[in-house]
Structures are given as structure tokens and as C-alpha cells.
């Protein structure tokens with residue numbers, strides 16, 4: 349596919365292949381964009397931002413509504429593209445497309461609700477007769493830098509709110525998975541987004557990312573990806589506004605009064621979906637020693653039933669990771685844990701990019717598989733002496749995106765909610781749960797700012813205050 353910039357589909361001087369991670373076959377090729385392409389794209393987007401700024405909220409909402417309808421009509425085509433380039437099984441890709449349509453639909457709704465607030469200025473001393481109100485105005489040009497693991501939905505989470513808020517948008521998709529984003533641009537243009545208000549430049553994140561950070565006409569960068577890249581962007585971006593949706597190693601606490609079947613079901617779903625390559629994947633299972641054996645008995649058969657293989661085959665429940673090197677990395681972290689005394693309850697050797705689902709028990713929480721972001725199909729069980737111990741371990745991390753607890757005791761659930769530092773907290777379900785109506789984002793090194801269209805619109809608009817000096 350070509351990339352889209354300066355109002356045109358553009359070849360670029362060089363191309364790079366997009367490969368199917370299961371068999372290494374080439375799905376398509378895309379251009380290797382350059383910093384000059386970013387500059388050209390932005391020059392056109394400056395006009396696009398002016399167009400979007402004057403477009404009525406009603407019209408912006410209508411465009412996003414049309415895009416929602418078109419995406420639902422083409423759901424299967426998009427799902428096939430996601431599975432081929434990213435490796436997730438078709439059922440998950442279909443769910444991602446459905447979610448993406450929802451994200452655009454909620455963005456369309458929120459486009460009609462962007463409002464400021466009245467400020468009662470005359471309550472200040474000596475301010476009788478003054479009336480204040482705020483206006484929310486678009487940032488102008490928003491750059492959306494997105495990761496590989498939800499190549500459609502995470503683009504919609506940025507483009508939907510950016511357009512809803514009246515911005516122009518520059519997309520830089522992940523090099524492993526640029527096709528879903530390019531197809532989305534086709535669809536958005538068809539839905540009525542002005543050609544000068546959207547661009548999608550493919551190519552190396554390092555090179556294009558620097559050009560984006562250095563480009564003074566871009567006011568806002570919305571980034572989803574890893575902590576090191578997020579930090580690099582923040583350092584370079586200077587006074588641009590930034591939203592950072594970063595990584596995690598989400599803890600799930602299972603207390604001794606928990607419904608273990610429910611916990612096992614939720615962990616099997618939340619630890620292995622998309623081969624564990626989800627920022628809110630359940631990674632660290634912190635459980636009372638007394639029930640750990642029963643929890644593992646409930647979890648093992650569910651995880652063992654996850655058939656691995658070709659993501660396009662209907663029987664497969666767990667497809668390849670995005671790269672074979674990632675499957676090797678996960679295997680090496682598992683080996684390291686086993687060498688250090690952890691018990692491998694389930695697992696096996698990777699074949700190419702396919703990493704068999706793994707469960708480790710009695711994991712030392714200081715090992716990499718617990719401390720760092722695994723981003724792979726394994727969970728690490730650490731046994732805890734008490735709820736105090738579990739909460740301490742849950743917080744003993746630089747991350748803070750999502751956390752969960754399983755308990756039937758309201759008091760203990762509330763202790764978890766108050767004391768565990770994470771942006772999204774779940775009681776009696778795993779960490780991997782999200783809908784678009786909620787504010788979503790991490791604490792600590794897991795990020796800055798929130799997504800979910802209503803909240804992303806706040807981040808993609810700026811606030812002006814107007815003072816009416818009434819009564820002379």
C-alpha cells in the first residue's frame with residue numbers, strides 16, 4: 349500500500365515488507381517515509397487544521413458516524429488484515445474491528461458534547477459584575493504514534509477524538525503493522541475527512557519520531573507504546589502537549605476467599621489474549637499460599653486448551669507473537685525463572701514466532717518475568733503470606749496501568765482499591781478489560797493523560813478563558 353500525505357497516496361523512494369509473523373510470507377509492502385515526508389505532510393495539515401477548526405461539531409460528528417458505518421460494513425476485510433499483519437487469531441481481530449467501530453461511534457457522540465464551563469468570577473474580591481466562561485479549542489495538528497499490538501483500535505483511539513475535537517492528524521503507525529492504519533485512512537477519506545486534514549506516514553519510528561518531535565507546527569503528540577520510546581519522545585518534544593499510554597506488568601491478586609473458577613477463567617482470558625501482547629495483560633498472579641494449588645488446578649486445563657498455530661485457522665486460540673525474536677525472549681525469561689527455582693506448570697519451546705502458553709509457580713518477584721513487562725503468553729505466580737504482602741508486591745513496580753483483585757470481602761476489595769497504585773482497578777475480573785466510555789491510562793511510568801474519546805478530547809483541545817467585564 350502507499351502512504352497518504354499532502355493530500356495524496358504516495359509511493360516513497362524505498363519500500364519495506366509487512367510480513368505475516370506465522371510463516372514469514374509478505375503480506376504487502378509500504379513506503380519507508382523520510383523526515384522530509386513528515387515536513388511535507390505537516391505543511392498540508394496546517395491548512396487541514398484550519399479547515400477542521402471551522403467545521404461545525406455537527407459535521408465532524410457526521411463524518412465519524414459515516415466512518416463507523418463503513419467500518420462495520422467492511423469488518424471482515426479489516427479483521428483479515430489485522431490477523432495477517434499482527435498475528436492475532438481471527439476471532440480477536442473481529443473483536444478489535446467491532447471495538448474500533450465503537451471507538452469511532454463514541455468519538456462521533458463526543459464531538460457534539462465539547463463544552464467549556466461557567467466560572468463565577470464575581471465570587472472573587474473586587475470582581476463584581478465579571479462573568480467568565482471557558483472555551484475548548486482544537487490543538488491544531490495532532491501526531492498519533494501507535495504500537496503494533498492493536499493496529500486498528502489504537503489508531504482509532506487517537507484519530508477519532510482528534511477529528512472529533514476539530515484537529516488535523518498525522519498518523520505514524522508501527523512498522524510491523526501499518527496496513528490497518530492505511531486502510532483506515534482510505535475509509536476516513538471516503539467518510540468525508542478533508543484530504544488536507546489527515547496523513548499517514550510509514551517508516552522507521554526512530555527517524556520519523558524525531559522529525560515529529562522537532563516539528564514546531566505539531567502541537568500535540570499522542571503516543572502509545574513502550575516506556576523507553578515514550579521517555580525519548582517526552583525528552584525531545586519540548587513544550588508540545590503529550591499523552592503517553594505506556595507499558596505495564598499488571599498484577600492480579602487472588603485472595604483466599606476468592607471464587608477460584610472465576611479467577612482462573614479471567615486469568616486464562618486476560619493473560620494469553622493476543623499471545624499476551626496486551627498492555628493490560630495479567631502478568632503477575634499474587635496469591636495466598638493456602639489456595640495457590642487449587643487456583644493452579646483450575647487454571648492449568650484452561651490454559652492447556654489454548655491451541656497454538658496459524659492465526660487464520662479457526663481452531664487456533666493463540667497465534668504467533670509479532671516477531672520470532674519476541675518468542676525467544678519470552679522463552680529465555682521463563683528459562684531464567686526456572687533456573688532460579690520457579691516451577692514450570694505449563695509451557696514449551698517456541699516454534700518460530702509461536703510461543704506455547706506458560707504458567708510458572710513460586711516465582712521470585714525480583715526476576716525479570718515479574719519485574720519487567722513480559723508482553724508474552726505466560727503468567728508468573730508468586731505466593732504471598734497476607735493481603736499486606738500482596739499489596740506491597742503489587743505496588744513494587746515502576747508501572748501502574750491496571751491491577752485486579754479477586755475476593756468476596758468488600759472491606760478487602762476496598763483496601764486494594766485504595767492502596768494499589770494503578771490507573772484502572774478491577775474487582776473480581778482480570779486486568780484485561782476496557783470499554784471506550786471509561787478514562788483509561790496509567791500511573792507512574794505507565795503513562796501520562798487518559799484515553800477513551802471523552803477524555804482524549806480533553807487532551808486534544810486547549811482551554812481558553814473569556815472574561816466579560818459587565819456593568820462598566
Ligand code: NAP
Pocket residue numbers: 493494495496497498502520521522523524551552553554555556557558572573574575577578580581592593594595596626627721723749790794795
Ligand atoms: P514501541 O516499540 O514503543 O513502538 C511504538 C511506536 O513508536 C511505533 O510506531 C514505533 O515505530 C514508534 N517509535 C519507535 N521509536 C520511536 C522514537 N524514537 N520516536 C518516536 N516514535 C518511535 O512499542 P511496540 O513494541 O509497538 O508496542 C508495545 C508497547 O506498547 C508495550 O510496551 C505496550 O505495553 C505498549 N502499549 C501500551 C498501551 C496503553 O494503552 N498503555 C496499549 C498498547 C500497547 P516503529 O514500529 O517504526 O519502530
